[in-house]
Amino acid sequence: MLLLKTNEENFKAQFDELLRRGHMDMDNVSKIVSGIIAEIKIEGNEALKRHIEKFDKWHVENDASLEVSTDAMKKAYDALDAKLREALELAYKRIYAYHEKLMPKSWLDFEDNGTVLGQKVTPVDRAGLYIPGGKAAYPSSLLMNAIPAIVAGVKEIVVCTPAPHNELNPLLLAAMHLCGIQKAYKVGGASAIAAMAYGTGSIPKVDVITGPGNIFVATAKKLVFGEVNIDMIAGPSEIGVLADASANPHHLAIDLLSQAEHDEMASSILITPSLEIAEKTRDEVYAWLETLERKAIAEVSIKERGAIIVTSSMDEAVDLMNQIAPEHLEVVTSHPFDLLPRIRHAGAIFMGAYTPEPIGDYIAGPNHTLPTGGTAKFYSPLGVENFLKRSSIISMSKQGLDEIGEACALLAHTEGLGAHEASVRVRLKK
Numbered sequence: 186m187l188l189l190k191t192n193e194e195n196f197k198a199q200f201d202e203l204l205r206r207g208h209m210d211m212d213n214v215s216k217i218v219s220g221i222i223a224e225i226k227i228e229g230n231e232a233l234k235r236h237i238e239k240f241d242k243w244h245v246e247n248d249a250s251l252e253v254s255t256d257a258m259k260k261a262y263d264a265l266d267a268k269l270r271e272a273l274e275l276a277y278k279r280i281y282a283y284h285e286k287l288m289p290k291s292w293l294d295f296e297d298n299g300t301v302l303g304q305k306v307t308p309v310d311r312a313g314l315y316i317p318g319g320k321a322a323y324p325s326s327l328l329m330n331a332i333p334a335i336v337a338g339v340k341e342i343v344v345c346t347p348a349p350h351n352e353l354n355p356l357l358l359a360a361m362h363l364c365g366i367q368k369a370y371k372v373g374g375a376s377a378i379a380a381m382a383y384g385t386g387s388i389p390k391v392d393v394i395t396g397p398g399n400i401f402v403a404t405a406k407k408l409v410f411g412e413v414n415i416d417m418i419a420g421p422s423e424i425g426v427l428a429d430a431s432a433n434p435h436h437l438a439i440d441l442l443s444q445a446e447h448d449e450m451a452s453s454i455l456i457t458p459s460l461e462i463a464e465k466t467r468d469e470v471y472a473w474l475e476t477l478e479r480k481a482i483a484e485v486s487i488k489e490r491g492a493i494i495v496t497s498s499m500d501e502a503v504d505l506m507n508q509i510a511p512e513h514l515e516v517v518t519s520h521p522f523d524l525l526p527r528i529r530h531a532g533a534i535f536m537g538a539y540t541p542e543p544i545g546d547y548i549a550g551p552n553h554t555l556p557t558g559g560t561a562k563f564y565s566p567l568g569v570e571n572f573l574k575r576s577s578i579i580s581m582s583k584q585g586l587d588e589i590g591e592a593c594a595l596l597a598h599t600e601g602l603g604a605h606e607a608s609v610r611v612r613l614k615k
């Protein structure tokens with residue numbers, strides 16, 4: 186794990202290199218992914234079956250074996266241990282309640298002259314949810330993607346998730362039952378994204394694709410954008426931590442590893458003005474690492490994309506963190522809310538010593554599908570709005586048209602668009 190100091194001569198070059206490593210280099214994988222997309226476009230299910238055999242290591246007998254039965258979902262739900270079911274349902278309720286608050290409204294505004302302006306909010310007809318499942322199963326991602334779609338009122342939800350060796354995690358199946366999923370397919374990676382973007386014999390074409398995934402998934406979403414809408418680029422997980430001398434290095438270290446264990450390409454960066462916190466946290470990272478089941482993944486991630494930066498002030502730490510724009514940002518300082526106004530770019534912000542990032546991954550309520558690779562500078566967390574679109578409503582009264590029509594006709598005339606001008610002028614009071 187790199188330990189950098191901002192007062193060192195070559196800091197700027199080292200920081201730029203760190204940013205470059207953290208920001209996903211999609212160009213390298215886009216050739217592979219373009220090939221996969223082209224095969225799905227041309228061959229549909231036949232290409233899907235080949236890709237599943239290659240990447241998920243099972244033989245697909247026929248088209249029907251791509252489907253996950255609702256019966257299997259119900260059986261998994263019924264077989265859940267009572268405590269686990271309670272935990273799943275608590276997560277469902279909290280995520281649902283949070284996303285209900287995000288719901289934008291249709292509205293109409295009545296002007297005195299009889300003109301009515303407004304907006305109509307409508308869910309998309311069909312949404313495709315990608316639920317990752319290569320290195321680990323993500324029942325939590327199923328909740329995080331399905332619930333906003335349900336709250337938005339999407340009628341048809343399609344789920345794609347890889348099933349390595351043709352096996353699906355029972356909690357994932359149970360979560361599908363809880364969310365009332367009717368259409369789910371055992372397909373992963375770029376093939377799944379292409380299948381939902383273009384449609385195959387089995388998988389229907391959708392209007393929007395949401396959900397996180399590895400670099401192949403993130404790149405595929407970028408490449409099919411335009412054919413369908415996408416939520417964002419939500420690739421390998423990231424955590425940034427801002428800490429002062431009040432923080433507990435034992436806690437900071439395991440928080441950094443919580444994201445490193447997702448993927449060799451995950452990144453974890455602590456920025457602090459305290460050299461003591463920096464050094465102790467680095468030692469704690471290596472101590473914790475030995476205890477992890479997913480040590481092999483976390484070790485690569487920490488080695489290649491892990492860093493601790495010591496700054497001369499907290500202001501400088503915040504500035505650097507804004508440049509990184511991490512997916513998750515923990516603020517572990519004695520007065521975290523004092524820093525909030527200065528924090529500009531992060532997918533989700535976790536405030537204070539008792540808000541470990543994983544509480545947001547599973548149960549707090551806000552969405553864990555978040556922008557990565559620096560894209561928190563312009564993307565927001567997944568929300569109901571990703572499943573909705575707005576139509577504007579305009580209704581002019583005769584008086585209303587008389588009041589603003591002349592100005593409109595003049596603008597149209599000046600643009601040289603005579604039909605536009607006449608369409609308004611022909612209705613105006615003589």
Ligand SMILES: NC(=O)c1ccc[n+]([C@@H]2O[C@H](COP(=O)([O-])OP(=O)(O)OC[C@H]3O[C@@H](n4cnc5c(N)ncnc54)[C@H](O)[C@@H]3O)[C@@H](O)[C@H]2O)c1
Binds near residue numbers: 323419422
């Ligand atoms: N940003 C977020 O909101 C968020 C949330 C949860 C998880 N994640 C991330 O999701 C990712 C999950 O990754 P995963 O790999 O476990 O599952 P995944 O479902 O994203 O990817 C598995 C699929 O990748 C494809 N694949 C694997 N190797 C390939 C290769 N060499 N060439 C082409 N395709 C290949 C296969 O089709 C496989 O089915 C992690 O990076 C994790 O950090 C991000």
Ligand SMILES: N[C@H](CO)Cc1c[nH]c[nH+]1
Binds near residue numbers: 325422444553554
């Ligand atoms: N931290 C991930 C988002 O980057 C979400 C997740 C799901 N399960 C555990 N973590």
Ligand SMILES: [Zn+2]
Binds near residue numbers: 422444543546
């Ligand atoms: Zn996580």
